[in-house]
Structures are given as C-alpha cells and as structure tokens.
Amino acid sequence: MNIVNTRDEFGLISKLLHWLIALIMIALISIGWYMTGLSDQDILYWRLLDLHEFAGLLLFVLVPLKFVWRPFSPNPPYVPGLKSWERRTAQAVRVFFLTAMVLIPLSGFLFVASNGEAVELYGFITIPDIGQFSDANRKLLSNIHYYLSYVCAALIVLHILAALKHHFIDGNRTLRRMTF
Numbered sequence: 001m002n003i004v005n006t007r008d009e010f011g012l013i014s015k016l017l018h019w020l021i022a023l024i025m026i027a028l029i030s031i032g033w034y035m036t037g038l039s040d041q042d043i044l045y046w047r048l049l050d051l052h053e054f055a056g057l058l059l060f061v062l063v064p065l066k067f068v069w070r071p072f073s074p075n076p077p078y079v080p081g082l083k084s085w086e087r088r089t090a091q092a093v094r095v096f097f098l099t100a101m102v103l104i105p106l107s108g109f110l111f112v113a114s115n116g117e118a119v120e121l122y123g124f125i126t127i128p129d130i131g132q133f134s135d136a137n138r139k140l141l142s143n144i145h146y147y148l149s150y151v152c153a154a155l156i157v158l159h160i161l162a163a164l165k166h167h168f169i170d171g172n173r174t175l176r177r178m179t180f
Helices: 012-036 043-072 084-113 135-170
Strands: 119-121 125-127
Touching: 012 043, 012 084, 012 135, 043 084, 043 119, 043 125, 084 125, 084 135
Parallel strands: none
Antiparallel strands: 119 125
16 A cells, blocks of 8 residues: 555555544544533533543644645545536535634634633643633634534535445445545
8 A cells, every 4th residue: 555645546644644533523523412411510521521622632633734744645536437516516525624624623722722721631731721712702612613513524424425325336436545
C-alpha cells in the first residue's frame, strides 16, 4: 500500500486520517447526544463530558494534519461513471465536512473556554479560559456546536449510504479506494 494517494486509490496516511477522524466524529456526536439526556448532577455526565472534550481536542489536532497533508497528496479523481449530480453532491458534502470539522470543535472549545475559568482534562491537559463571554455569545457558540453536529450526523449517514450504494449497486471502486 502506498503512503501517498495515487491516481486510483487513497494512500495509507489519507485512509488513516479519514477513518480516525470519522470514528472520533461519530463517537463525539454519540457521546454528545447521550449527554444531553443526563442531568449535570449525574457523575456519568461529567465523565462523558471529559471524554467528549478530550476527543474534541484530538479532533482539533487531526483535522489540521488533514489540511496539511492534502497538498502533498492530492485526492485521486472520482471513479469513472459517476453522474454529474453525484460529483457535485460529493464535493458539497466534502466541503461541509471540512468546514464542520473546524467549526464544531472550535465552537465547543470557545464555549468551554469562555466561562471565565480554565478546564482541567484528566489532570494533564488544561484548557485555558479566554475570558468571560456574554450569555448571548455563549448561547450562539452552543447552538453552532449543537446544530452543526446534527447536520453532520445526517450527512455521515448519507455518506455511508452513498458509499454502500457505490459498492453494492453501482459496483464501482469508490468504497474500496478508502478501505484497507
């Protein structure tokens, strides 16, 4: 397997970044949704919040690596035979994912860091406070984080269904190019 992308297939680094980011995003969305049903008096809420924040910081590190890697290893072209609407939809979803992978963790970080006190994660990571934001600004950050996550979850499902359609119905290499 090539480390860099080829004309026909994604390379090892692109695949690792894709799957790590995908798994972290799915975990973050799942944990976030589950946490919204818990009381902030529940110890599980606080443990999941720590895990959610830690995974969000991990995403905050991996996503820039994806942006840095891309110029060194451009994506292969779409497989032959895709309809123009499929290409346009794939491109729009890709742009949304890249945007969401920046805005969701950024809005979460700003929300956490804007309450006027530092946040300690597992005793070895400190998220410094960046001051006290107004309640309206914190609510805006919370809404961006929350609603973009919902849209992202829906598009993840669409992305998975499209990959399965390309694999099982169309019989093309779209899915195989991104798997190990």
